[in-house]
Amino acid sequence: MGEEAIKINNLTKYYGRTRGIDQINLTVPRGDFFGFIGPNGAGKSTTIRTLLGLIRPTGGEAQIFGMNMINDRERILSRVGYLPSETSFYPGMRVRDVLKLSAELRGLSFQRSRQSPPHYECEQNLTDALLPQKHGCTETARLLCGRLRLDPTRKVDELSLGDKKKVGIVCALQHEPDLLILDEPTSGLDPLMQKEFFGILRERNAKGTTIFLSSHILSEIQHNCAHAAMIRDGRIIASGSVEELSRTDARRVSIRGQIDYGALSGIKNLHTSPDGAEFLYHGDMQALLAVMANGTIRDVSITEPDLEEIFLHYYTN
């Protein structure tokens, strides 16, 4: 009985001699909202694909709910909802047929609803209805389509990138999984839809669903996740609570006026303008104040850098 939703031990994947991921260690507790941050090509998708059994690891192992993908593949996947970064469906199918196929592959009965597709005008009511704990799969899919403004009668070939994403979202959520694995879920969604989508995720998370969110957009992670791990060049370079990761000695300093920058050590990303300068400072605070006292300062602000900046700092060091 593992308390962890995901437990990854020394997971390694090489494609021939090319590195995919190298000795990844990661633990995601049940009920967590976990962010997985890294630039393109860092190994996020390789980690997820190995986790889901799409590719075989070169070394190490991954467990989901204490089960191993090699022995318990069906049992694991029946409790997991997965949204790939690029959603593709079979040509010629309508949205509702894709949802039906997905439900049937999960062994869920999916009676085609005789009701007309959800009216978008009643979206507010649907939002109010939230997602009942136990009801038919059709019902969940119908509610989700309503909330995401997805017309189930449309053909998937004719959908925009964002609408295809929505179909993927409904497929990942309609069986109410215990673990959601989302790979770059918001690409293609407009800001309003992103808001609705994260609203749905937070509701699910509040009900106990573990969420594993892979993204290169830091604000998404910072606003939604409790814990996060950063991956770079196939290795985890930092992990912890988002709060911890955001906490750093470095400060963002913005100055209007003139000081002697040469006298300071620990300056990064210095951007000067005729009016003043902005930089990331992780040196001695006393020294900074002394240099500023000797300069001509009209205005100054010293703030905590946001996660994005810290992240870039990790990647550009």
Place this chain on the structure above:
Amino acid sequence: MTIIKHELRQNRTAFSVWTASIAFLLVVCIVLFPEMKGETDALGDLFASMGSFTAAFGMDRLNIGTLTGFYAIECGNILGLGGALYASLLGISALAKEEKGRTAEFLLTHPVLRERVITEKLAAVLLQIIAANLLILISALLSIRLIGEEIPLKELLLMHGVYFLLQLELACVCFGISAFLRRGGAGIGMGLAAAAYFLNLVANISDSARFLRWLTPFAYCEGADLLSAGKPDGGLIAAGTALACAGIMIAYLQYGRKDIR
């Protein structure tokens, strides 16, 4: 069953077009027979004087003036080549199309074992071949009745039967190859079917190329041999069955452990 149903639905257009085309060409050919029969002598001379080609198509040992002889040469080529191409395409695309269309990720992250995916996809391929052959056979029987000829049921079933086996063999071999592909393989499938066809022609032309018969399913579909022996060559059928089984086994082994990208 879900995957079988899904496969059949996805392939229904291709199925209709291929089945209708083969059946149509076959029917046209059969309907032309009465006219051809009248010119048997001229035709017989012509066909007998084509040198190696006469042997390649088995026309030195078949009488084109009889319905069975005519059927073995003309209709056999349509059914043989058309069926082989269709079966190869079905087999080669079965597994590979998921990665080509980037739907493998969708399919294989559902709680279905890869073995089940392979089994159901193979079953769908076989079902389509069975259905196509039944429809084509019925069309052939009806059109023979239409032209007022006696139906040579035993010979007809024999010929259709071996072509059915040929299609199964090619489909299974291509199915095995499909497990390795990532970008679809229509070219490979059609190439393989065409190569099998020409291998048999070459094997028929030259005695020194006789051994090629063991590599191609067209060898056990040779109309002249079938009609004279009244049954297919057991050895060749066994070799074909072995190849087909190897194709299926390789599909399970390879696709079961393949990295899906």
